[in-house]
Amino acid sequence: MDVLVDMPARDGRRLSYEDLTGGAQQIQSANLSIRVAGLADIIASKQWANRPKDRRALPELYKLAASLEPGPTGGPNA
Numbered sequence: 001m002d003v004l005v006d007m008p009a010r011d012g013r014r015l016s017y018e019d020l021t022g023g024a025q026q027i028q029s030a031n032l033s034i035r036v037a038g039l040a041d042i043i044a045s046k047q048w049a050n051r052p053k054d055r056r057a058l059p060e061l062y063k064l065a066a067s068l069e070p071g072p073t074g075g076p077n078a
Contacts, residue, residue, distance in 0.1 A: 007041060008048040015041065039065050 023038030037045075038056045043061050046054035 006036075007037060007045045008049055010044040012048055016078075039068065 006016050007020065009015050020037050020041055021035070021075065023041050024035045025038060026073065027034050027036055043058065043065065046058055
């Protein structure tokens with residue numbers, strides 16, 4: 001888990017916590033409620049950073065994003 005004060009957008013502009021809350025999701029883990037950056041924001045940050053480790057992670061993140069997109073029936077793709 002990375003704990004960040006801000007994240008870069010696709011254009012390199014720094015996004016604050018407040019900027020990211022719209023796409024954030026709340027998850028429960030071991031009786032702890034955590035707000036996590038949205039997948040689209042994480043992908044954008046990794047695209048901007050363009051480090052080798054980010055480039056390696058992007059294909060899996062793209063697959064995950066595609067699997068979560070609504071299918072023709074309105075639900076996640078199978």
